[in-house]
Amino acid sequence: GENVEQHPSTLSVQEGDSAVIKCTYSDSASNYFPWYKQELGKGPQLIIDIRSNVGEKKDQRIAVTLNKTAKHFSLHITETQPEDSAVYFCAGSLGHDMRFGAGTRLTVKP
Amino acid sequence: DVKVTQSSRYLVKRTGEKVFLECVQDMDHENMFWYRQDPGLGLRLIYFSYDVKMKEKGDIPEGYSVSREKKERFSLILESASTNQTSMYLCASLTQGAGANVLTFGAGSRLTVL
Numbered sequence: 152g153e154n155v156e157q158h159p160s161t162l163s164v165q166e167g168d169s170a171v172i173k174c175t176y177s178d179s180a181s182n183y184f185p186w187y188k189q190e191l192g193k194g195p196q197l198i199i200d201i202r203s204n205v206g207e208k209k210d211q212r213i214a215v216t217l218n219k220t221a222k223h224f225s226l227h228i229t230e231t232q233p234e235d236s237a238v239y240f241c242a243g244s245l246g247h248d249m250r251f252g253a254g255t256r257l258t259v260k261p
Numbered sequence: 262d263v264k265v266t267q268s269s270r271y272l273v274k275r276t277g278e279k280v281f282l283e284c285v286q287d288m289d290h291e292n293m294f295w296y297r298q299d300p301g302l303g304l305r306l307i308y309f310s311y312d313v314k315m316k317e318k319g320d321i322p323e324g325y326s327v328s329r330e331k332k333e334r335f336s337l338i339l340e341s342a343s344t345n346q347t348s349m350y351l352c353a354s355l356t357q358g359a360g361a362n363v364l365t366f367g368a369g370s371r372l373t374v375l
Binding site: 152155157160183185187192193194195196197200202240244246247249250251252253254 | 265292296301302303304305306309311320351353355357361362363364366367368369
């Protein structure tokens with residue numbers, strides 16, 4: 152089955168700096184890669200996703216890149232703000248079979 | 262918007278007790294999931310259901326069972342709670358669209374087993 156590894160486990164940046172979280176996956180058949188953000192006391196919420204036929208996708212300050220050959224994908228957050236502080240999860244899936252990374256705790260210092 | 266409601270936010274139970282965690286979704290979704298969240302381990306799938314009375318084991322089903330008697334409700338059952346089942350439990354419902362499968366999660370149920 153799919154195995155998703157995520158790095159780093161914790162990340163601290165200064166407000167305004169960029170943050171990058173990286174994930175690798177094992178199953179080349181996986182074709183959908185979402186990113187979820189979990190704020191304190193809440194369940195994870197989808198923030199951006201990318202399909203395997205796309206190399207990059209951007210939504211305002213967040214972007215995701217996918218390298219199918221290397222089987223890795225990354226989340227990029229620019230101009231970070233304190234409200235970006237949360238736990239972020241990457242996932243790889245084929246159909247409804249979705250596997251999550253271990254999570255990255257991002258702290259944005261004002 | 263899809264809403265997924267977990268009825269219990271915090272529970273404290275004793276070893277050996279039977280525990281029910283309830284989850285309700287309001288979008289008539291066929292697919293529902295139960296995950297367990299532990300620090301450093303991410304979200305691990307316990308069970309999922311693709312229709313009423315249908316279920317499939319996930320990666321860590323041992324010590325758990327599920328019930329799906331109605332489409333909107335998916336329950337996780339710990340037949341005899343143990344201390345190693347102390348964790349955060351997340352229920353999710355799946356929206357299937359063109360090229361994307363989006364999980365909507367509930368707020369979570371934090372279970373402590375003493």
